[in-house]
Amino acid sequence: MVGDGGTSEGDFHEALNFAAVWQAPVVFLVQNNGFAISVPLAKQTAAPSLAHKAVGYGMPGRLVDGNDAAAVHEVLSDAVRHARAGGGPTLVEAITYRVDAHTNADDATRYRGDAEVETWREHDPIQLLERELTERGLLDEAGKQAARDAAEAMAADLRAHMNQDPALDPMDLFAHVYAEPTPQLREQQDQLRAELEAESESEGTHR
Numbered sequence: 068m069v070g071d072g073g074t075s076e077g078d079f080h081e082a083l084n085f086a087a088v089w090q091a092p093v094v095f096l097v098q099n100n101g102f103a104i105s106v107p108l109a110k111q112t113a114a115p116s117l118a119h120k121a122v123g124y125g126m127p128g129r130l131v132d133g134n135d136a137a138a139v140h141e142v143l144s145d146a147v148r149h150a151r152a153g154g155g156p157t158l159v160e161a162i163t164y165r166v167d168a169h170t171n172a173d174d175a176t177r178y179r180g181d182a183e184v185e186t187w188r189e190h191d192p193i194q195l196l197e198r199e200l201t202e203r204g205l206l207d208e209a210g211k212q213a214a215r216d217a218a219e220a221m222a223a224d225l226r227a228h229m230n231q232d233p234a235l236d237p238m239d240l241f242a243h244v245y246a247e248p249t250p251q252l253r254e255q256q257d258q259l260r261a262e263l264e265a266e267s268e269s270e271g272t273h274r
Contacts, residue, residue, distance in 0.1 A: 086124075096161060127149070128158045133192075
């Protein structure tokens, strides 16, 4: 995943080129919300769309309404199937909008008007999905409330975990670096272990 601003970075172009050359099973999803912090898309690229950039790398490009959950699911599912079948990478651009400011230090009124924001509020993806499911008889008020309660419970659990200080093991520095640790890595691991053990013994002596 990358934002529209991130597509102006060299890493983005290198990743697409590498993936296309090696036919890597990757789906690149660009969340185009119209602004890279405060820089509008028109000042980032002259391409008709970011999805058009896929042509230059030799991969399929798909453009989708990022506020249409069903459409996004369908396009991404097709891209994943394509990758898993050995078809190589796909670039998907999802058009959406950042309703709020980029950060609490960002004065969004300097580069966009209230009318523009209010227009996009009417295209809120959750409201659109609720309306569609309700009209189809697949969602009622009880279902909406259950979804809200589940979302709040998940958010509360996330906040609780973020406020906890994790118990970190310094030796984890050496885990999952290489499938087969190098001699240098083993040496560094042994050195750190010895230093930690010496520090522990020193603390025990002074207690």
